[in-house]
Amino acid sequence: MGCYHSKEPVTARRGRAEAAASPAPPPPPIGQATEPGAPFRPDLSGPPLPPCDQQRAEIAEALLLLDPPTPAFESLLDLAAGILGCKAALIALFGDKRIWIKHAKNFEPGDFPWRQSFCAWTCSYPTPQPLVVFDAHSDARFKSNPAVTSGMVGFYAGTPLIAPNGHRLGTLCCADPSPRVIDESQCLVLANFADMVVAELLRSAEVAGQRRDQAARAADAAALAKALGVAAGAAPRAPAGRTLVVDAGGGGLAVVHASAACCELFEKGEPDSPLIGRPLWSLFDPSGAPGRDAARRSELAASARVAMAEGHSFLVRGVTLSASPGDAYDLTFRPVAVRDPTTAPALALPTFVPAAGAGAAHGAASYYFVSIDKSTWLRKGLGGSGRGPASGAALTPALGTGTPPEGQGGVRRKSGASSATNASERRSGFLELGRRRAPIEGLELGPQIACGSYGRVFKGAYFGARVAVKVLESTTSAWRDPETGASLEAALSHGVSHPLILQTLAWATVRGEDALPLPDAGQMVGTVLGPGGGDDASFTTAGSDSTRNSGPSGCGDSSSCGEGLFQTWIVMEYADAGCLQDAIDRGYFATDPTAAIITAREIAAAMAHLHRGGVVHADLSAWNVLLAGSEATALDSRGFSARVADFGLARAVGPAAGELTASYGTLSHAAPEALEHGLVSRAGDVYSFGVLLWQMLFCSRPWAGMSHAAIVKAVVQDRRGLIFPSPPPGGEPEPLAMLAEACLARAPAARPTFEELVAALSPLNDAIESASHTAGIAACTA
Template structure:
């Protein structure tokens, strides 16, 4: 029976009210504005994502219908602990006010806990599916005073999460690995964890997704029936002459007819002093009649396909034949049935140990008698390979792709190396979606290629990738050209991540310190300077958000990074007079009131978005956190406004008030903003820390 952890009595005060109640009427009767308070993550936990109601319905439906083979969760946890060398791993479902740890080992038991105690919900706010990696939770304002971090019974410090993405695109839960000591994590292991989450979620949601009622209700499900029937195993090839099987999913167990067991007795239970039992897996030749010797291994460093492989003698699979594919566990996706890709944070480095990237494979089994569609020829390259193999070779000379960083509606973004320098590579799969100049150059490249400003992320090269001819011959539907755009690489992730992690605070503990206003002003100056330059070139950005400002290491700043404005996909030249459909251009949380009401696009829209960015840096909160997109549109397009904290220096208060004005004519230009920010930076140049610290509002219940 699962342990149930209940919170203490809810704190008194405004923070105890539901998130929807954070928009409160102004205390000034002469003003019609309604002010939105910053989200109190310490008292309330993670704010709800905009799609909260839809996500909740999906998660609850899957939880109620979940039906797993005995030992399946235990086998997944055992695999995660071995591959990532941890003793604490969990499988959780987030169903509203509670988190169900349906599988757990190490420092955590199978249990139910309050939603606001959880770590996982914070990653659900990211618009893209991505790992959440926290190498030391004591240095992250979201977690440093969390119950599971400070409680003597748990003391969790290291945490990595891969989202479990349902077939309709909602993140319903997580596959997590954790530890009680800080440790480094890398992009290589991150790619493996991302693929394991896809393998796991298929079994968790199988019954729910295949119920006819879901399709009748109109849910758009992205996984095919074949995804749930795909037989898959996980291989350790660290001994090149004796490959070992570490995991089989339920379809593979049924197909091979072998007994594959796992139990909680093999897993760590730290409160009882029990550590992880040694687990070496099963030799592959005990399952399949195949000799994975050194010669085969040398040919298989990318992928290897074997046909007509027989089941091992003396097993239930004897007499059966299979087509078997071995695919690196670090590949972009688990298999061709995976509808979603989980990105690796851009700041993670690749492993200095080549083992994880070369030694682990997913094994895909297909019975020969059932037949299978012809597949594109597989690569048998030497060395670790990343990238979209179906898309053909790179159209840009001297470019080598690295790990997948993210995937959106446009395509994928990879880290790469171009002419010896680290770069980011965007591959746009829908060529028709690329806005181009009359000369055929992508507009975002044309706009930034000639920009020369340290605060603007510059495009370096671009090209049209042609499909692999072999793929075109076998499957014309897959043979589509793609657009490749190479840009500068930033190693510190995004501005919005820095905000929620507490990088603009004087302390990473939510009950101590406050906002470091000088660090905020330095970053604000960099962004404002970049926008002043962009506007001087006759370009409007029109999608300035914390996710579109990247951070890169810079020792010249006291906080260790500088900001670069990126993503010009919605940018427009000022001489092109356009309007959009009201509320349909840009990101709703940073969209100007006139864009929401009338579809107006102008320079002043960027000034409003800049004001929202500054508000987020000062308060440590996402703007309009916990509200649906519809609610945000109603607030910004109506009488809602972001509440400025008390005690701001007059120069910053006046600047933010002007930027957030409902009337676009009242907003300053970026050229006008720069002297104000520069004056504050000059004035505080020699100030003591306490003189440039804005105390945070006392957490609810602690006044």
């Protein structure tokens, strides 16, 4: 069928198992393949273990040593289940290949096996992101799961519980017997609630440690500090504090959940008085003394209702507790579907999850977070003592708008405005908010959908069209023009035009104060960026001034974008069907093997175009091949087409064999010469393409469940390769397997070129088209 045969004998490296009568093999190890390089069977092994599994287990062990008391999460689970429209919700913590369901609604708490877990799949992504399964019955990972076959679970959504150092401790999840589709705002609500769970768990662990004897307390604190990567004696950094969740759908703003710290605060004045169900404004007095100014209380409540109806985040400053006047507090209001990057860990969103629809029936817009902090307004603004507001509370916007949620931009005081305005100005209501100008004309930025060591990716709109926007930091991009600050990725991707390469529509370099603040720079990045025009207004940050490092898989940096540091903004085509890894994990190519041939030809054609232009990708992986939705046709029923993306490690090379580099891409897809000698080349890209073919053939992750060090040892020291068992499951066409083996030849010179691969794949693609055409004629004449 025109298949390319490797220049190296296939039998020299096939590694196929001979069919012979033998006893039934033992079950594979938990979270790993039967041997290094073998196809991974999630239906037998469960979710793959993350590369950092040992460090993750140390954190879990440290937390379990403290045996913290159980925080009250019932109201939070009720809220999560209601907003996602699910019958069940639970909190699960990960141990060493075991899972403990600690709190649950309509689910049995207790020990749960890793092999049958949905939750542990949240550890399988390179960066933290929710696991969303619209229909578990059609997902290869879960369709044989006892919870699915019994009818208990048809839909699942879980978001990781992220420790301060970025490791994933467990999940907050919701499940329902009926399949369903949820939107972005529901994912964000679940993620925000997960942050509250982490804060409560760490706080409980700290409280429990204080109750132990001194020696045990010191040992436990040291173990926890080591696991979390903080100095001994330092408090774990988490989005903790006094936080309420209120129902904005009713006039009284009833409290529906309260953190433990909130309960302690109010118990000082009203012991044994529950907070759940209490109207918010019955807890606070805006005038400095109980009952002194009922009209002011009504005015403030009315202003807050207006702000909430429009989806704003805002700040109420200088209130006191109704039952215990004294210290003044600031209240920060934020919709539960808006993420606060000043405290929240880095989190990606699956691109196949639809955007939040206007007037969504799930009611997420009805709920608000209310964070309670000691007031610094009076001390800093009016020179007061900070005890009791001199002129009553004031309401100030914290963010420009809540639509779309989590738009990006600094929130600062308008240029020229004094930080110490007089009391009448503070009592007048909203300060005017400007829209920060985007560095690219026609661009508006939406929620963050990805984050990694390179920078951040956001959803956006470019002259009304849906796009993705990548923001690269100068500290994370090694190849830049020293004069303009332009990254090589921007220049290369913008200069490449091909229908199967993710298109770059525009790019710009930004420096200094015009750059987007880093998440841990102590600034809120929540206003919407507008398309050009107007004054570049600035506002002071409202709310917490805490900072956070996003951990090993996040994008936090200890420095802000000061003068001399560059950012590159790249506006790209938006791929709305996820990535190739998503399709492989769901077992898509097992149910439609011809889709693997069509997809492989698309990727090969895109790579051939790159190589003809003298560009080596150097990081071709299933995570970096995106899928753009398209209409299904008689010849192509996939409903998507492939796009080669992410040129962060790409470089222009001459006709030589390659070049040496100290940087490498995805380890599981890297060629042996790249891992051993740092050599990247066209042949290295071909090897990575062979890994993709192997993945589509066996619906598997390469080197699943192995640490990075173990992968390097297997490939470099043990000279192992990916294993092709015989016969391949699902009846995949043999020529595609032979192509994969040819691409995976250990010697770079023995691998085909992408031009040869396109030529070999074209007859297979033509055969599919011919068969489809014949079937169509037969159907018409029948």
